[in-house]
Amino acid sequence: MEFTPIDKLNLDERIIKILKKKGIEKLNPVQTDAVNSGLLEGKRLLVTSPTGSGKTLIAELGIISHLLSDGGKAVYITPLKALTAEKYNELKDWEELGFKVGMTSGDYDSDDAWLKNYDIIVSTYEKIDSLWRHNPSWLSEVDYFVLDEFHYLNDEERGPVVESVAIRAKRKNLLALSATISNYEKIANWLNAIPVTTNWRPVPLREGVIVEGKKSYQVIFPNETIEIKGNDPIIAYTLYVLEHGGQVLVFRNSRKMAESTAKKISSSMGLLSLPDKELLKVGEEIKNVEDAGSDEKEELYELVVRGVAFHHAGLSKGLREIIERAFRERKIKVIVATPTLAAGVNLPARAVIIGDFHRYNRKILGYQEEISIMEYKQMAGRAGRPGFDKEGEAVIVVRNKKEAEKVFKKYILSPPEPIESRLGNESAFYSFLLGIISSEKKISEDDLEDYAMDTLLDKDVAEKYVKRGITWLRDNEFIAGDDELVLTKFGKRVADLYINPFTAKVFKDYLTKSDKSCNIAYLHLVAYTPDGPTVSVTRSELEELVDEAPCPLFIEEPEDEDEFYNYVSALKVAMIINDWIEEVDEDVILSRYGIGSGDLRSIIDTMDWLTYSGYNVAKVLDLKEHYDVLYTLNLRVKDGVKEELLDLVKIQGVGRKRARILYNHGIKKPEDVVMNVDKVKSLLGQKIGEKIAKEAARLIAGNA
DNA sequence: GCTTGCAGCCTCTAGACAGCATGTC
DNA sequence: CTAGAGGCTGCAAGC
Numbered sequence: 001m002e003f004t005p006i007d008k009l010n011l012d013e014r015i016i017k018i019l020k021k022k023g024i025e026k027l028n029p030v031q032t033d034a035v036n037s038g039l040l041e042g043k044r045l046l047v048t049s050p051t052g053s054g055k056t057l058i059a060e061l062g063i064i065s066h067l068l069s070d071g072g073k074a075v076y077i078t079p080l081k082a083l084t085a086e087k088y089n090e091l092k093d094w095e096e097l098g099f100k101v102g103m104t105s106g107d108y109d110s111d112d113a114w115l116k117n118y119d120i121i122v123s124t125y126e127k128i129d130s131l132w133r134h135n136p137s138w139l140s141e142v143d144y145f146v147l148d149e150f151h152y153l154n155d156e157e158r159g160p161v162v163e164s165v166a167i168r169a170k171r172k173n174l175l176a177l178s179a180t181i182s183n184y185e186k187i188a189n190w191l192n193a194i195p196v197t198t199n200w201r202p203v204p205l206r207e208g209v210i211v212e213g214k215k216s217y218q219v220i221f222p223n224e225t226i227e228i229k230g231n232d233p234i235i236a237y238t239l240y241v242l243e244h245g246g247q248v249l250v251f252r253n254s255r256k257m258a259e260s261t262a263k264k265i266s267s268s269m270g271l272l273s274l275p276d277k278e279l280l281k282v283g284e285e286i287k288n289v290e291d292a293g294s295d296e297k298e299e300l301y302e303l304v305v306r307g308v309a310f311h312h313a314g315l316s317k318g319l320r321e322i323i324e325r326a327f328r329e330r331k332i333k334v335i336v337a338t339p340t341l342a343a344g345v346n347l348p349a350r351a352v353i354i355g356d357f358h359r360y361n362r363k364i365l366g367y368q369e370e371i372s373i374m375e376y377k378q379m380a381g382r383a384g385r386p387g388f389d390k391e392g393e394a395v396i397v398v399r400n401k402k403e404a405e406k407v408f409k410k411y412i413l414s415p416p417e418p419i420e421s422r423l424g425n426e427s428a429f430y431s432f433l434l435g436i437i438s439s440e441k442k443i444s445e446d447d448l449e450d451y452a453m454d455t456l457l458d459k460d461v462a463e464k465y466v467k468r469g470i471t472w473l474r475d476n477e478f479i480a481g482d483d484e485l486v487l488t489k490f491g492k493r494v495a496d497l498y499i500n501p502f503t504a505k506v507f508k509d510y511l512t513k514s515d516k517s518c519n520i521a522y523l524h525l526v527a528y529t530p531d532g533p534t535v536s537v538t539r540s541e542l543e544e545l546v547d548e549a550p551c552p553l554f555i556e557e558p559e560d561e562d563e564f565y566n567y568v569s570a571l572k573v574a575m576i577i578n579d580w581i582e583e584v585d586e587d588v589i590l591s592r593y594g595i596g597s598g599d600l601r602s603i604i605d606t607m608d609w610l611t612y613s614g615y616n617v618a619k620v621l622d623l624k625e626h627y628d629v630l631y632t633l634n635l636r637v638k639d640g641v642k643e644e645l646l647d648l649v650k651i652q653g654v655g656r657k658r659a660r661i662l663y664n665h666g667i668k669k670p671e672d673v674v675m676n677v678d679k680v681k682s683l684l685g686q687k688i689g690e691k692i693a694k695e696a697a698r699l700i701a702g703n704a
Numbered sequence: 705g706c707t708t709g710c711a712g713c714c715t716c717t718a719g720a721c722a723g724c725a726t727g728t729c
Numbered sequence: 730c731t732a733g734a735g736g737c738t739g740c741a742a743g744c
Contacts, residue, residue: 130723157721496723497723602720609724612723613723
């Protein structure tokens with residue numbers, strides 16, 4: 001455990017200058033280890049260490065010393081868009097050396113985004129995987145890959161993409177960063193990298209359990225037991241930490257419980273929760289957020305002015321950001337969250353309370369599984385704010401002494417489980433093959449098999465999947481050719497759209513054999529694909545929904561119970577989106593379907609992408625009868641409008657609400673806006689009216 | 705006859721990635 | 730296959 005002053009390292013002067021500017025005088029033990037293992041000489045490393053141990057700086061040093069000595073380009077890959085933005089901002093500091101930093105992810109591209117102009121590009125795994133399929137020329141200039149949060153390899157859904165990207169990065173140079181994993185030697189070996197592993201944390205972490213004792217609760221740490229009074233372990237411990245001046249992050253396993261725990265805490269806080277000026281300001285911000293539903297704003301407001309908040313993916317992005325910032329600024333004292341906050345941007349607290357170590361598993365009815373050690377470590381790792389807390393505390397709530405012992409042994413004393421390949425299923429593996437063929441343009445079966453042998457799968461499993469995959473892709477007309485495999489036009493389109501081949505097959509099979517139908521039928525088909533959004537359907541909705549389908553659907557009602565549920569869930573998505581494009585008020589949609597604004601947003605985004613994809617698949621298959629419907633549908637889904645507003649929403653700054661106002665007052669096209677600027681101003685306000693008139697003029701000029 | 709209390713049954717359950725077009729010597 | 734909270738119903742005791 002040693003710290004190394006940066007002057008003692010063999011660092012380029014320019015690097016030292018910037019480090020000092022960032023306020024970094026010495027490297028911490030993890031960073032020192034990485035440097036001693038050859039980081040600056042371009043050695044391939046797999047660094048595994050706890051969250052918050054300063055891995056980002058390792059990546060920065062790796063990238064910069066690589067660019068300084070070898071030129072070329074570097075890519076920094078993260079699993080989350082939020083992390084991509086965060087790393088982008090940190091890497092910006094290095095632009096002083098003359099390197100340009102850009103970023104690209106699904107919803108954001110660097111403003112003057114032509115990526116070939118950048119030296120360092122920050123992105124997500126999926127986006128890089130997708131880019132590889134298009135194979136832009138600049139991508140071949142990239143010879144240094146940082147694979148951040150590499151333990152996502154173990155994630156059932158996202159893992160296959162991480163692995164695909166790693167397989168290609170392996171053929172160049174890479175630096176992989178991961179949370180602590182137990183089989184790091186095996187993974188390092190696979191990556192052909194040197195393992196660097198430590199448990200060092202900037203703020204020490206104390207892990208324990210909370211058990212109900214005779215008259216009070218006991219918080220048991222390895223060498224100390226604290227007695228606290230109260231009726232509820234979470235509330236009691238939260239109050240205890242608050243009284244000692246710390247902030248608390250509580251994790252619950254459902255949104256409902258996150259909300260009710262937040263309420264209970266706030267009503268037990270007494271004098272600890274007097275609203276102050278700062279909190280009232282945060283409250284005002286919440287009231288004024290534009291992207292949220294009114295119910296969720298109201299509920300959150302009541303809590304936030306008392307210094308408490310709940311946080312989950314049902315909340316709008318704007319709302320979540322306000323809460324996170326206010327917590328970081330130490331205004332909000334307690335956040336009760338679902339696992340959203342376990343990964344993602346750094347949001348530490350003095351104490352973390354893990355309220356549940358079980359989680360409902362939707363695949364197996366009535367079965368509640370224990371969360372993985374890795375997940376526990378991610379949550380516990382949020383404890384301890386550098387600079388504020390001497391020590392972080394993480395406690396798990398258990399019911400009795402027997403459970404306490406078990407939990408202590410499993411979560412606190414054991415290393416996280418090993419990570420392993422998630423490519424071992426048809427859907428993931430066939431996508432992987434499709435992606436490789438797409439970027440290679442043409443490839444022999446032997447070479448394709450070489451790629452498969454590069455996966456983390458056992459050789460015989462990989463071999464089985466290549467053989468089956470090639471046959472399947474050929475049978476379904478994604479690929480053609482004998483000596484050299486190439487993508488068909490259909491296959492290439494599917495690869496570029498980045499949809500799952502099974503999604504494409506659903507489009508192809510049903511659209512080919514069916515006649516035109518109504519919007520709901522198309523939306524249902526789109527939602528029913530494996531890439532479609534999933535929503536939960538309550539029992540009462542289930543009966544209603546089936547009767548409600550207004551026209552013949554493309555998919556017949558499945559016999560199988562699970563499939564039937566998917567069928568109904570897709571129908572619910574279709575109804576939601578149908579309301580959206582019929583301009584039903586957002587608050588009405590939210591309460592009608594029991595979803596949050598964050599849910600609605602993500603359903604819309606996914607359906608936008610998939611209606612676009614459906615249109616393109618229909619187009620490439622020349623299914624004339626269907627593609628015009630899907631085309632219009634996609635435009636309407638994007639903005640949530642009826643067809644008559646499509647001209648207006650093309651104007652930058654005009655969404656479904658403004659477009660409707662304008663239209664109802666006789667302004668129906670961009671030209672009308674330009675001709676009636678005064679009227680537009682009186683309808684939408686001076687400032688906005690003016691801006692929109694300008695945009696409308698620009699739009700017309702652009703079209704001409 | 706109406707209210708209140710409570711046992712027991714029923715219902716429900718986390719998160720978040722991807723297309724496109726974009727600019728210009 | 731290893732759950733638990735909250736809502737709802739219906740029955741019985743209490744007034």
